[in-house]
Amino acid sequence: MRKSLIIVLSLLALTGLRAAIPDPPSPPRLVNDFAGVFSPAQRDSLEAVLVAFDDSTSNQICVVTLTTLDGMEASDYAVRLANHWGVGSKKNNGLLILFKSRTEEESWIDVSIQVGKGLEGAIPDVYASRIIRNIMGPQLKDGRDNYWRASTLACEELMKLASGEISEPRDGRHSEEDDFTTDLVAGFFTFLIFAFVFYRMYKSFKKFNNRYGGGSSGGSSSGGWIDWGDDDYSSSSSSSGGFGGFGGGSFGGGGASGRF
């Protein structure tokens, strides 16, 4: 009797551990501040920039903050979460930045950057580690705890690196079938879709440009090529079209982690 109770309890504990990885948010979002370390305005402006990056290059950067990793290591937790959510498209071009915030029980910050399989060439582990050490670290160390600055600076760097590898607009996919007639039909529709997408992109680019102060789209390599807005940023992010959802990208454990 007691034995069976123990078995039942340990099974419950096991399923509890499994359930520790949260399910993807619905509706899908790229910025998931479960720990509540961003202000709503910060969250929305980060979301808007990451959605625009996803739309223009198809690379997805997902930012997640948590208060606990349920006893798992940051990298382990992050890779499970990234695979579970499927950050990135089928090109496996997803990136995940995970924070475990400083809490009373665990007085340190864990950071992990996970790099999707398709971006491992553009962002080797060493680069990810340097971003954590040299860019995010100074914002988080010694009780500074500036998650927002750490996130935006890291995203800026990751966007530069990732767009060098995969940079094509969403929906601009080529058909891979050999059949001539399907190619023909697909070609026609692709043309229509392309025309439509480019028209939309042009329009939303103009909108984006207006909102963010007309920086060039090419991504000049000088610092601060993105205006992240600040705390009094107040326009709604829904006008930029919103995030279309994760695309089933997979992660093989590339990336880096650190603790501050």
Added chain:
Amino acid sequence: MKKTTIIILAIVAVAAIWVISSYNKLVTGEETVNNAWAQVETAYQRRADLIPNLVATVKGYAAHESSTLEEVVRARGYGNNLQPTEDNVAAIQQQESAISSALSRLLVVVEAYPELKANENFKDLQAQLEGTENRISVARNYYNDAAKTWNTQVRRFPSNIIAGIFGFEKKGYFKADEAASSAPVVAF
């Protein structure tokens, strides 16, 4: 007379179709496992390739541990394209966990040298090593899942008949071990 011939032919045709489709399913399944296995091999190879760099950097600080590590890496005496049978997986796991524990002993010794820990080169190496350990654990989990699906397929009736006829075998599992799963946490 003619009717029975037709019936027999029909049965034979159905049986043939069934054999072919089961066989093809098994082939697909085995390819999935082999692919997962190749990822495990790649991840281990990546670590083995990284170790000489690490040793070159830390030799001056931890001579004994470095040479131990070099020895276990050299003893890593299997080539690629090894089939993941139960024996092979167990043997590889044993060799690799010897490397893991030599590696963690080395890193523990190195902890005592702040000037080495502050060295950017060493930090980069550590980052690569950490990423490699993560890749190993991801690849192993993926392989174990694939092997589980495969083993179920091979053992279940009726596909086990086809598996028996064509000599498809069970694949080995990686068992959880402490050394490989505990990648060092890098604190700055």
